[in-house]
Amino acid sequence: xxxxxxxxxxxQETFLAAIKNQSFAGKSAPRTCLTxxxxxxxxxxxxxxxxxxxxxDLMSDKVLICTNFLMMQVTRLKSLLRGTCQKTx
Numbered sequence: 474x475x476x477x478x479x480x481x482x483x484x485q486e487t488f489l490a491a492i493k494n495q496s497f498a499g500k501s502a503p504r505t506c507l508t509x510x511x512x513x514x515x516x517x518x519x520x521x522x523x524x525x526x527x528x529x530d531l532m533s534d535k536v537l538i539c540t541n542f543l544m545m546q547v548t549r550l551k552s553l554l555r556g557t558c559q560k561t562x
Contacts, residue, residue, distance in 0.1 A: 483518055487511045 487510045 479518065483511065483514045487514050490514070 487507060490510050491507055
């Protein structure tokens with residue numbers, strides 16, 4: 474993680490998750506357990522960041538232009554299909 478503040482938050486979330494979940498059986502070292510939790514917390518943060526970036530991209534001009542174009546094509550295809558269906562009956 475490149476943001477030190479975000480890294481600190483993830484480490485704190487890791488310790489909180491370990492404290493809340495008292496299912497540590499002692500079959501491995503506590504460090505191993507904490508590392509596993511930390512790995513999953515980092516993955517969660519990365520997934521969240523990807524979703525946020527993707528959502529912000531939805532409002533870009535290129536996406537809106539493509540969406541409008543696709544909607545016009547769908548409308549055109551629907552009208553063509555209606556005309557074809559009406560002729561066959």
